[in-house]
Amino acid sequence: MYTKTIAQLAKGLQAGEYSSLELTQSYLARIKQHHSLNSFITVTEDLAIASAKQADAMLATGNVPLLTGVPIAHKDIFCTQGIKTSCGSKMLDNFIAPYNATVVEKFNAAGAVTLGKLNMDEFAMGSSNETSFYGNVQNPWAANTVPGGSSGGSAAAVAARLIPGATGTDTGGSIRQPAALCGITGLKATYGRVSRYGMIAYASSLDQGGPMTQTAEDAALMLQAMAGFDPKDSTSVDCEVPDYSTGLNNSLVGLKIGLPKEFFDAALNSDMAASIEAAVNEYKKMGAEIIEVSMPNLKLAIPAYYVIAPAECSANLSRMDGVRFGHRCANPANLNDLYIRSRGEGFGAEVKRRILVGTYALSEGYYDAYYIKAQKIRRLISDDFKQALEQVDVIMGPVSPTPAFGIGEKTSDPIEMYLADIYTIAINMAGLPAMSIPAGFIDNKPVGLQIIGNYFAEAKLLNVAHQYQQITDWHQQTPTSFE
C-alpha cells in the first residue's frame, strides 16, 4: 500500500477499498518503524487518527474534496495550530503555533490527514538538513549521505514512502535539491502562487512553498490544494488557478526546451552531465526541440543571493528575541543580556552566520555596495530568464552539481555548501516556477532533472514532467531498506 501514489490512494479511498483510518495507521506504523531516518520532528498520531475518522465519515457520504482521507505531512516551517512548530530550531522548540498557515488550512479543507511535522534545516537555512536542531536526516538511498535541504525531512519521508506527499518550501533550492537527492518529484511554485501566510519567513522575497511527491501527477493534486490568492499575503497574486491535472497528457511534440550553456560548463560533474543529457534525449524522442540558450549573469546568482537572503533573514529573525515566545535564557540580568543569551543559545551557527552577514550588508555605508547592487543583479538574472523564455517553453538542466554527498562532508566549508544550490538559486531570484524530477542514478544515488518554466506556467511544467514519467520508472524506485 505504501508505494501507492496520492492519485491511487484518493481513488482507493473513494472506492472504499480501504479506509483513511487503515491508511493512516499503516503510515503511522511505518513512520515508527523507520524512526531512525529522523525525517519527522513531531508525529501527531492522535490528531491524525481523529481526522482520519472524520475523513471516513465524510467519505461515506460521497462527493468529498480531492484529498479526503489522504495522509500528508508538513515541513515544520508551516504553522499548525496547537502543534509544535519549531522551524528546526531550538529557538522555537517550545513554540506551539496558535494559528494555522494558509497552506495548512487549505490542506485541511481539501480533506487531507496530517500525520506530523517534518525535519528541516534550521529556519530553512541549509542544503543538507544538517543545521537542524533535531539532528540530521538520513538519505533513504544511503544512510551515510544527506537528504539535501532545507526540506530534507519532507524529501526523505516521501522517498522512504513514510508518507505519500509532503509540503516543502524553497528559497534557493530547498524543495528541488532534496527532491533530487532523494529521488522524488518536487515543485517550487511561481513566487506569489502559494500563500506565505503562516510559513515562517527566511527570505520573504524568495520563499515559496510547493509539493513534494512521488509523481508529477501527485504534485498536480497537491498544488491544486495549495495554490491560490490569499488576502493575508500581500505578495500572493490574484490570478486564476488552473486545473493542474487536465493537461498532464498533452503531447510534447514541438515543445521547445532551452539548455543554458552556463549550466553545462566544467563545474558540472561528468556523470551528472551524462544523466541530464540522457533525460533530454528522452524528450527529443517525444518530439521536443532542443535549443541552446545563454544566461550570462547566472554566475552572479550565488553572491547576490547571499546578500539578499541574509539581509531579509536578519530582519525576519529579529522577532525571535526571547520576549514573547520561543527560547528565553535563564535568569536574564537585564534587557541586553536577555537578547544576547536568548538569541545566542537559541540559534545555531549557520543561522547566526546569515544574520551577521545580512546585518552587515544592510549597515550604513555598505547598503548601496551590497544590498542595492545585489538587487540590480537580481534584475539582470530575471532579464536573462525572460529573454530565454521568449525563445523556449521550458528550460532544463541539473538540480544539483552532484548526487547526495556524505554527512559532515561539507559542514566545515560554508561556501562549498552554498555551491550545492548553484543551479537552483537563480530561479528564486527570478521568481519562476521550477521542478525537480527523478532522472536516473549515479552510484545508486538519485539524480534530479530540473525543469524551469515561465511565470504561472506550473501546468506546463507538470505536463512536461508527467510525460517523462510515462516513459521512465526512476520515480517508482524505492530504496531497498524501505521496501
Added chain:
Amino acid sequence: MQWETVIGLEIHAQLATKSKIFSGASTAYGAEPNTQACAVDLGLPGVLPVLNQQVLRMAVKFGLAIDAEIAAYSVFARKNYFYPDLPKGYQISQMDDPIVGIGHMDIEVNGETRRVGVTRAHLEEDAGKSLHEDFHGLTGIDLNRAGTPLLEIVSEPDMRSAKEAVAYMRKIHELVQYLDICDGNMQEGSFRCDANVSVRPVVQEEYGTRTELKNINSFKFVEKAINIEVERQIDIIEAGGRIVQETRLYDADKNETRSMRSKEEANDYRYFPDPDLLPVYISDELRSEVKAELPELPQLKRARFIADYKLDAETAGILSSSKELANYFESLVKESACDAKICSNWVTGDLIAALNRQGLQIDQSPVSYQRLARLLQRIADNTISGKIAKQVFEAMWSSEDSADSIIEAQGLKQITDSGAIEALIDQIIADNPGQVEQYLSGKDKVFGFFVGQTMKASQGKANPGEVNKVLKSKLKR
C-alpha cells in the same frame, strides 16, 4: 550676542482608522492590555502585514490639504532595532519613498503670516507600550497600540521661536481634525511631536548643532520645552562650550531637558524595503476621488466667514478652528435668521464658556443650535432682553426645555406695556425724592440709578428701551 532659534517639528498624528495599519485588530483606546493585539501585531512567526487601504486615502487627503506632492509610487521599509515593545524587531515605516512629498502650512504669529515648509509625511506603525511601574522591578508590555497607523509629518527647520512652533503645531492639529483623519486627542497620544532645536548667532548663515526633544504631548509643553532648551544651548555656547547632537527628553515636572542618547549611541536602523509589502501606487483616480472629498479647509473658511458674515478676524478664527464649531455657528445663523454678529457673540461667548466649564466638545453641547436659535429669536422679537436670555440659556443648559417654555414657566417675558412700566416708575420716583432732586439739579449720573431701580422692580423684565423713554418723560428737567 543676538541669537536666533531654529526649530523643525516631527509630528506624529494617529490616523483615525477602525483597524490597525497592517492587521484587522481594533485601534480603540483604553482596552485591557494586550486584548487588541492579534497574531500580526504580536509579531508571531509566519504572520504577514496587509496594508489598510484607508490609511492611504488619509495620507493622500493630508497631502492634498497642504498642497504637497503625492508620490505616485511609494515604498514601505523596515526600520530595524530591538526593543521589547517592538514585536517584530523592526518597525514598518517609510524611508526613501514617502507617500507625501514637499508641501507647506501658513501660520500667523503676531499678526504676521509665515510659511512653514513641510518636507514630507510618511506612514508607519506605532510600537506598543512598556510599563515600568506596578511590576515590582519587572517590565510589563502592552501591545494594544502596536500597529496603530501613524502619519509622521516632518517640517523644514523654518520656525524661529517656540511661539511659531506652537502656532504651526496648532495649525496641523486643526487641519488633521478638519480632514477627519485624526481625533487630535493629545492625552491619549493621538497627536504628539518631537522638536529639533538649534540656535545660531543672527548673523550666521549655517545652522547650529541641533538636539531632538522627544515625545512632547501638549502645546504648553512644546513651548516650554523649546524655550528651556534654547536657554540651555545659549548658556553652553556663551560659556564657551559646544552643543552635542543628541536626543533629549523633556521633563515637564522639573521643566528641564535631559540627555537620552547621543549621536554616537544612535542606532543604525538598517532601513531596507519591506519584502512583505508591495510598493504602493497612487492612481490619478484615487487622487481625484480624495480631492473631491476634501472639506472646506480652515483658511478658506475663515476668509469666507469674514466676507460673508462680516466677522472680525479673531472671531472668524475661533469659529473656524474646528469644523464642528463652524458648522454649529453656520447652522445657528441659518436656523435663527438672526444677525450673524449676535450669533457669533453667543457662540464664542456664553456657549464656549459653558462648554469649557464642563470640558465638553461642541458636538456634546446640551444646547443644540436649534434650541439656541429659538432663544435668539426671542431676543430679536423683544420677548426677552439679552440679559434675561443669559438666564434662560443657563436653564436650557441644565434641562431639555425649550427657550419658550422656560420663559413661560418662569414668567420672564419682557414688560413692554408702557402703562405697567409707568406705574413702576411712578412708585420709584415717589420713594426716592432725594435722588429726583439731585437729578433735576443737573446730576446726570443719577439717571442710571432710576433705570437700575426700575429693572430691579420688574425683576429684569422691563424693556430697557421703554424704561428709558418713560423715565426721560417723567423726569423732565
